[in-house]
Amino acid sequence: xxxxxxxxxxxxxxxxxxxxxxxxxxxxxxxxxxxxxxxxxxxxxxxxxxxxxxxxxxxxxxxxxxxxxxxxxxxxxxxxxxxxxxxxxxxxxxxxxxxxxxxxxxxxxxxxxxxxxxxxxxxxxxxxxxxxxxxxxxxxxxxxxxxxxxxxxx
Amino acid sequence: xxxxxxxxxxxxxxxxxxxxxxxxxxxxxxxxxxxxxxxxxxxxxxxxxxxxxxxxxxxxxxxxxxxxxxxxxxxxxxxxxxxxxxxxxxxxxxxxxxxxxxxxxxxxxxxxxxxxxxxxxxxxxxxxxxxxxxxxxxxxxxxxxxxxxxxxxxxxxx
Numbered sequence: 003x004x005x006x007x008x009x010x011x012x013x014x015x016x017x018x019x020x021x022x023x024x025x026x027x028x029x030x031x032x033x034x035x036x037x038x039x040x041x042x043x044x045x046x047x048x049x050x051x052x053x054x055x056x057x058x059x060x061x062x063x064x065x066x067x068x069x070x071x072x073x074x075x076x077x078x079x080x081x082x083x084x085x086x087x088x089x090x091x092x093x094x095x096x097x098x099x100x101x102x103x104x105x106x107x108x109x110x111x112x113x114x115x116x117x118x119x120x121x122x123x124x125x126x127x128x129x130x131x132x133x134x135x136x137x138x139x140x141x142x143x144x145x146x147x148x149x150x151x152x153x154x155x156x
Numbered sequence: 157x158x159x160x161x162x163x164x165x166x167x168x169x170x171x172x173x174x175x176x177x178x179x180x181x182x183x184x185x186x187x188x189x190x191x192x193x194x195x196x197x198x199x200x201x202x203x204x205x206x207x208x209x210x211x212x213x214x215x216x217x218x219x220x221x222x223x224x225x226x227x228x229x230x231x232x233x234x235x236x237x238x239x240x241x242x243x244x245x246x247x248x249x250x251x252x253x254x255x256x257x258x259x260x261x262x263x264x265x266x267x268x269x270x271x272x273x274x275x276x277x278x279x280x281x282x283x284x285x286x287x288x289x290x291x292x293x294x295x296x297x298x299x300x301x302x303x304x305x306x307x308x309x310x311x312x313x314x
Binding site: 022023024026027028030031033034035037038041070071072073077078080081082083084129130132133136137139140141143144146147150151153154 | 198199201202203205206207208209210212213214215216217218220246247249260281284285288292295296299302303306
């Protein structure tokens with residue numbers, strides 16, 4: 003009888019540890035996925051707006067957006083999640099194209115085009131999707147470890 | 157009523173852990189030692205999984221340094237001595253903070269020359285994936301052995 007109690011409590015305590023750490027790692031992976039989603043969303047926004055110019059003379063066109071990520075400790079979790087610190091704007095110069103017939107052209111006939119570089123955006127989107135995949139794999143692995151733990155209880 | 161049940165369960169658990177220490181038969185003691193070693197190794201793998209997922213999720217965070225757990229030798233008796241303590245679940249910051257009911261192995265931060273990276277971040281996905289695979293293999297091994305051990309114990313009980 004004593005042995006049964008020992009076994010039961012060993013198994014339940016193991017389940018408790020697994021619950022704590024594995025849910026923690028699942029949440030951390032999910033936070034990473036969310037951060038990469040935000041990056042991908044911004045890439046989509048930047049690419050979609052790569053030709054959005056101002057319609058009044060001398061008006062500023064669309065400015066490329068960036069996201070700044072931060073690692074923030076979570077006491078409840080016992081680890082650090084990834085959070086979006088802030089959405090920032092790329093402060094680089096706009097491209098100037100000579101087009102006097104454009105309604106957005108300035109006095110000298112130049113139109114400002116967004117500072118979006120398609121190549122940079124492509125690389126950024128590839129990087130974000132790979133990072134998303136890595137996080138997803140991690141989540142899958144945590145899930146399989148969880149089911150392995152539950153298998154012991156069977 | 158719920159509180160009473162919790163108290164009974166906690167007292168039973170402390171009795172059980174005491175009983176684990178006082179198993180008279182040397183063969184049984186060896187088995188319980190094996191099981192606690194396996195349990196410790198599983199707890200280690202679970203905590204390492206969390207640290208590694210932290211590394212992977214923070215691969216684009218500027219200034220982040222790779223973290224990993226310090227290596228532990230599970231043959232040492234002092235590693236096995238550190239038993240789990242069941243405490244009240246804390247779900248809110250306002251709750252009374254008790255000792256966490258999990259083993260905490262030391263986390264070390266890898267040092268590197270920050271000038272080698274623009275983002276001052278040294279997370280290498282390939283390295284992390286190797287560590288993750290290694291960790292999950294070791295966890296699978298521990299769970300299988302634990303299951304076998306528990307099966308033997310159950311057989312003995314029957």
